[in-house]
Amino acid sequence: MPVLRFPDGFLWGTASAAYQIEGSPLADGAGASIWHEFAHRSGTIAAGDNGDVACDHYRRYRQDVALMRELGLGAYRFSIAWPRLFPSGSGRVNAAGLAFYDRLVDALLEAGIAPMATLYHWDLPQALEEQGGWTCPDTADRFADYADGVFAALADRVRLWITFNEPCMFTWMGYAVGAHAPGRSEFAQALRAAHNVLRAHGYAVRRFRARRHAGTIGITLSVQAHVPANADDPDDVAAAARSRAFNNEWFVDPIVFGTYPAALRDQFGDLLPDIDEADRALFQTPVDFLGVNYYTRTIVHADPSGFFEARACRAIGQYTAMDWEVYPAGLWLVLKQFHERYGLPLYVTENGAGFEDETVGPHGRVEDVDRLRYLQSHLEMCHRAIADGVDLRGYLLWSLMDNFEWSFGFAKRFGIVRCDFQTQQRTPKLSALWYRRVIEENGI
Ligand code: FCB
Numbered sequence: 411m412p413v414l415r416f417p418d419g420f421l422w423g424t425a426s427a428a429y430q431i432e433g434s435p436l437a438d439g440a441g442a443s444i445w446h447e448f449a450h451r452s453g454t455i456a457a458g459d460n461g462d463v464a465c466d467h468y469r470r471y472r473q474d475v476a477l478m479r480e481l482g483l484g485a486y487r488f489s490i491a492w493p494r495l496f497p498s499g500s501g502r503v504n505a506a507g508l509a510f511y512d513r514l515v516d517a518l519l520e521a522g523i524a525p526m527a528t529l530y531h532w533d534l535p536q537a538l539e540e541q542g543g544w545t546c547p548d549t550a551d552r553f554a555d556y557a558d559g560v561f562a563a564l565a566d567r568v569r570l571w572i573t574f575n576e577p578c579m580f581t582w583m584g585y586a587v588g589a590h591a592p593g594r595s596e597f598a599q600a601l602r603a604a605h606n607v608l609r610a611h612g613y614a615v616r617r618f619r620a621r622r623h624a625g626t627i628g629i630t631l632s633v634q635a636h637v638p639a640n641a642d643d644p645d646d647v648a649a650a651a652r653s654r655a656f657n658n659e660w661f662v663d664p665i666v667f668g669t670y671p672a673a674l675r676d677q678f679g680d681l682l683p684d685i686d687e688a689d690r691a692l693f694q695t696p697v698d699f700l701g702v703n704y705y706t707r708t709i710v711h712a713d714p715s716g717f718f719e720a721r722a723c724r725a726i727g728q729y730t731a732m733d734w735e736v737y738p739a740g741l742w743l744v745l746k747q748f749h750e751r752y753g754l755p756l757y758v759t760e761n762g763a764g765f766e767d768e769t770v771g772p773h774g775r776v777e778d779v780d781r782l783r784y785l786q787s788h789l790e791m792c793h794r795a796i797a798d799g800v801d802l803r804g805y806l807l808w809s810l811m812d813n814f815e816w817s818f819g820f821a822k823r824f825g826i827v828r829c830d831f832q833t834q835q836r837t838p839k840l841s842a843l844w845y846r847r848v849i850e851e852n853g854i
Contacts (some may be wrong), residue, residue: 412853414793421524421804422849423485424478424826425760427531427575429461430813432491434468438506441497443533444543444584448591459819465811465829471514473836477827478810479521481842482849486523487759487806488514489531489575492556499538500552503559511560515567526570526759526806528630529557529614532580532591539592544581544603554613561621569625571618572701572759573611576632577661581607589817598681605683608664612692619695629665630701630759633658633748634708635740639723645712649720652677653710656718658744659751662700664693666752677718699803700748701759704741704788706734730784731764731822738787745795745802755801761788762808764815764822767839776828776839785826785841789854807845811836 429435429445436442449460467474478486492499494507511527518525530553538549557573565571580590581604588595611629618627636654638646655663655671663671668690674682685693713721728736741761748756763784767776785807796802812825820831826842829835848854 415853425487441493444591489528499535550610553610557614626698628699649712703760742791
């Protein structure tokens with residue numbers, strides 16, 4: 411008997427993203443994505459890796475769905491690659507590209523696994539980037555058409571939809587920092603891109619509602635626990651709140667309240683686009699839930715010379731291979747904060763840990779004890795949040811398999827299933843066997 415039981419109907423699953431696992435990026439008439447282009451630019455990705463093959467999931471999806479079934483997954487979060495459906499970003503649907511997701515959805519349903527589809531996990535068609543990408547307002551209209559094409563084909567079977575994955579990450583890393591595709595580095599562009607992404611989100615939700623689909627739709631945010639270095643120092647407390655506004659609330663405040671957080675206006679001044687009446691109504695198109703991706707916390711010191719007059723400092727604790735602190739209580743904290751601030755149902759749409767468990771042990775198994783402990787301690791915090799009244803509906807672990815970890819390439823392993831990138835062999839790790847039991851018993 412599990413010690414901590416989850417509510418009946420709690421959704422257990424894993425999460426993934428198209429470019430990180432599929433491979434065959436140009437197959438069946440697909441267009442190039444910005445990630446394809448970026449990863450092929452020299453010096454962008456560790457060890458010169460790219461997503462040309464990745465986990466070869468595009469060709470091996472049946473085997474992967476069988477694996478998910480063996481693990482007893484109730485749900486599988488995946489993303490749809492826009493350039494497979496619209497190779498140049500718009501126009502007529504590329505039927506062969508769409509057919510892949512059609513087959514995937516059917517295979518999942520046959521296996522009794524609920525599909526959760528993300529429309530955008532960072533792979534903009536390169537053709538649209540060449541016309542300005544997300545800095546161009548038209549991209550939001552193109553996204554609405556793409557979303558509509560996907561809904562028309564799949565919403566009869568997919569009941570859980572996410573418009574965007576981590577808009578703060580891809581706009582900031584892609585347009586301000588330049589470490590992600592498309593590799594631009596001008597933060598005023600990132601602010602414009604973000605505004606257009608919010609429009610695109612609103613249009614897509616409207617299209618979804620207009621079709622009166624049976625399912626639910628939301629958006630997924632990258633959320634960290636921002637904790638003051640000294641909780642008794644009002645300056646540190648205020649600095650943590652500013653960091654939180656930028657990382658966690660930049661995109662949700664406009665969707666729920668119709669405004670950007672005040673801290674963004676203070677930091678960026680006139681460079682932050684105004685939200686006019688039309689934008690406000692569009693942004694506030696009601697969503698059904700929020701997705702929370704949680705990995706770590708940031709300890710924040712006030713620092714007048716820092717970004718948002720804040721500076722992150724290091725904890726004394728365990729760190730993952732990503733150099734992210736393991737801080738389970740942060741998941742409880744952010745779930746509580748989101749629940750109290752926004753009052754919407756929540757899903758943990760990503761949570762997991764990269765550890766260096768590349769070696770297969772004598773019994774053919776990766777004994778990924780650190781990952782298992784990470785997952786268990788974070789699930790305890792989900793349970794605690796539910797006990798405290800948070801409307802948490804499900805947990806989608808990142809990730810089923812080791813995969814292409816963006817600018818880190820294949821060096822960082824997050825899977826509960828080991829992927830040998832040479833042979834494409836999949837080997838469930840200890841954490842996968844543990845997770846199967848959690849799902850079976852609906853508890854830990
Ligand atoms: C998140 C991304 C996901 C994955 C994890 C480790 O920010 O959404 O694709 O890379 O981090």
